[in-house]
Amino acid sequence: MSLASELNKKQKTLKIPKQQKVEKIPKSLTVPQEMQPILKVENLGISFTQYTKGLKQKNLDVITSLDLTIFPGEILAVVGSSGSGKSLLAHGILGILPNNAAVTGTITYKGQELTSKLQQRLRGQEIALVPQSVNYLDPLMRVGKQVRTAVRKGGATKTQREVFARYHLQPQVEKFFPFQLSGGMARRVLVSTAVVSGAELIIADEPTPGLDEGVIKEALSCFRELADKGASIMLITHDIETALKIADRIAVFYAGTTVEVASAKDFTEKGGALRHPYSKALWRALPQNDFEPIPGFQPLPSALPSGCLFEPRCHMATPQCAQGRPETRILRNGMVRCIHAT
Ligand SMILES: Nc1ncnc2c1ncn2[C@@H]1O[C@H](COP(=O)(O)OP(=O)(O)OP(=O)(O)O)[C@@H](O)[C@H]1O
Numbered sequence: 554m555s556l557a558s559e560l561n562k563k564q565k566t567l568k569i570p571k572q573q574k575v576e577k578i579p580k581s582l583t584v585p586q587e588m589q590p591i592l593k594v595e596n597l598g599i600s601f602t603q604y605t606k607g608l609k610q611k612n613l614d615v616i617t618s619l620d621l622t623i624f625p626g627e628i629l630a631v632v633g634s635s636g637s638g639k640s641l642l643a644h645g646i647l648g649i650l651p652n653n654a655a656v657t658g659t660i661t662y663k664g665q666e667l668t669s670k671l672q673q674r675l676r677g678q679e680i681a682l683v684p685q686s687v688n689y690l691d692p693l694m695r696v697g698k699q700v701r702t703a704v705r706k707g708g709a710t711k712t713q714r715e716v717f718a719r720y721h722l723q724p725q726v727e728k729f730f731p732f733q734l735s736g737g738m739a740r741r742v743l744v745s746t747a748v749v750s751g752a753e754l755i756i757a758d759e760p761t762p763g764l765d766e767g768v769i770k771e772a773l774s775c776f777r778e779l780a781d782k783g784a785s786i787m788l789i790t791h792d793i794e795t796a797l798k799i800a801d802r803i804a805v806f807y808a809g810t811t812v813e814v815a816s817a818k819d820f821t822e823k824g825g826a827l828r829h830p831y832s833k834a835l836w837r838a839l840p841q842n843d844f845e846p847i848p849g850f851q852p853l854p855s856a857l858p859s860g861c862l863f864e865p866r867c868h869m870a871t872p873q874c875a876q877g878r879p880e881t882r883i884l885r886n887g888m889v890r891c892i893h894a895t
């Protein structure tokens with residue numbers, strides 16, 4: 554069975570909001586911090602065992618000391634460039650990492666440690682994934698059926714047809730097999746599967762590339778509506794602008810760790826409200842801002858610096874930065890991993 558259908562089978566029914574024109578996507582208020590997070594990731598590490606020449610074993614640390622939390626009713630965007638570990642985090646939460654992966658640290662879901670047994674129980678029930686790759690669709694099952702299997706209560710066909718209409722999928726598409734879909738259509742089917750699931754936590758891994766403006770807006774506003782009804786959404790994207798349209802908070806990833814978690818409101822003007830030099834640089838690199846590229850490259854997992862991961866590219870770096878990884882600290886209501894951030 555494909556992962557998408559397996560992940561979403563037997564899920565709770567959730568009313569699909571009627572199709573509506575969305576001019577502006579409203580954002581809910583910032584989450585009160587005393588609220589219990591639905592998901593808490595602490596000091597997460599993900600490494601891969603690789604065999605090199607002569608069957609020598611090598612460990613590749615791709616995620617190190619990663620922390621983040623998501624609260625009920627919140628959209629947390631995870632932004633970072635390619636290879637920063639966004640998808641691996643998603644797969645780590647769902648418990649679908651490849652066999653050669655080792656996980657350290659803790660992930661708690663509603664206060665309970667997310668063991669592999671619990672992951673298996675929640676996957677497709679309370680936690681749904683919109684996978685980054687459309688290959689997760691079952692190639693042998695008509696797509697309408699794949700979406701209907703994700704509906705757990707009530708009229709599955711009605712729910713599937715409503716969500717297809719909402720994402721501009723023609724009625725005949727429900728009879729199609731995945732190979733008959735364009736990339737954009739396949740992605741809309743994946744988003745539909747998660748949206749009808751009624752999951753309490755939806756992890757959407759790059760759900761919008763290849764979709765046209767109208768459908769992107771529809772998908773994003775649908776996530777916002779689900780969050781406003783109490784669901785939590787982790788929106789993984791490399792596109793800060795998409796993230797800012799709906800997210801409450803943004804976690805900035807760099808080389809497999811969280812360098813900053815900020816309120817979406819902090820991404821404004823010259824980035825003065827941001828805390829980490831990388832977040833500021835990422836913000837300033839946008840065409841509508843200074844369009845200033847960040848010199849250098851994100852380090853590869855096989856060649857991570859021993860000190861601060863951003864130190865080799867940082868204009869604020871001092872010799873102390875190369876001494877060791879900075880701890881996370883709370884700063885101006887956000888989180889940052891930089892000894893110089895003020
Ligand atoms: N099975 C694996 N074995 C070894 N390394 C892996 C494996 N899967 C992923 N990686 C490495 O882990 C790092 C993070 O990958 P990941 O797919 O999480 O990045 P990402 O942030 O989602 O990037 P993108 O924006 O391109 O989707 C990359 O350097 C990648 O090469």
Ligand code: NI
Pocket residue numbers: 639640641685758
């Ligand atoms: Ni990815």
